[in-house]
Amino acid sequence: MKPDSKTIEKRYDRIAPYFEGMEAVMEGLFFKNWRKRCWAKVEGHHILEVGVGTGKNFDYYPKDARVTAIDFSAQMLKQAVKKRDRKQVNVDLELMDVESLWFADNSFDTVVSTFVFCSVPSAIKGLKELKRVCKPGGQVLLLEHVLSANRVLAAVMNLLNPVVVGLLGANINRNTVKNVKACSFTYVNVDERSGDIIKLIEARK
Numbered sequence: 703m704k705p706d707s708k709t710i711e712k713r714y715d716r717i718a719p720y721f722e723g724m725e726a727v728m729e730g731l732f733f734k735n736w737r738k739r740c741w742a743k744v745e746g747h748h749i750l751e752v753g754v755g756t757g758k759n760f761d762y763y764p765k766d767a768r769v770t771a772i773d774f775s776a777q778m779l780k781q782a783v784k785k786r787d788r789k790q791v792n793v794d795l796e797l798m799d800v801e802s803l804w805f806a807d808n809s810f811d812t813v814v815s816t817f818v819f820c821s822v823p824s825a826i827k828g829l830k831e832l833k834r835v836c837k838p839g840g841q842v843l844l845l846e847h848v849l850s851a852n853r854v855l856a857a858v859m860n861l862l863n864p865v866v867v868g869l870l871g872a873n874i875n876r877n878t879v880k881n882v883k884a885c886s887f888t889y890v891n892v893d894e895r896s897g898d899i900i901k902l903i904e905a906r907k
């Protein structure tokens with residue numbers, strides 16, 4: 703049985719105080735540079751970050767932009783509030799589930815999500831919500847780790863996935879590019895610098 707949002711939320715609540723330490727090595731070696739590339743593509747003034755977590759993207763927010771950031775884990779959001787106050791970041795933080803956003807249609811110039819859709823139980827539902835709240839002509843930027851195109855590595859990832867989901871609530875075998883293309887965006891592109899597992903996806907409404 704697939705974990706629901708509440709089950710995954712509890713797992714992230716549990717690891718929230720240790721989350722940055724758990725990912726410190728991967729963050730320094732890989733994720734940090736990809737976050738910079740992702741946020742460099744942001745356009746417009748009104749920005750939504752989905753899955754803010756502990757606030758790992760705070761350093762890359764555009765100057766003078768109006769940023770709203772959400773997360774469905776109260777404990778992760780608690781860590782983000784501490785970091786926001788410490789770094790004096792201008793961002794509105796909200797407790798909210800990506801599968802059921804409270805925002806009106808066509809609200810944001812850009813919607814950004816980094817390493818989030820591995821944890822969303824109904825990925826298509828969540829992606830359609832991002833599209834809904836994005837303005838016509840606006841963009842959705844997704845930085846995600848996905849299932850490898852290498853058959854051997856993919857088999858290993860599929861084998862390990864139930865263990866990773868049980869421990870962390872994150873899937874390591876999602877096909878997010880395919881899911882984005884299924885949501886009828888007018889334009890979908892994968893950044894040419896993307897590797898086999900880490901993909902930077904740009905979609906236009």
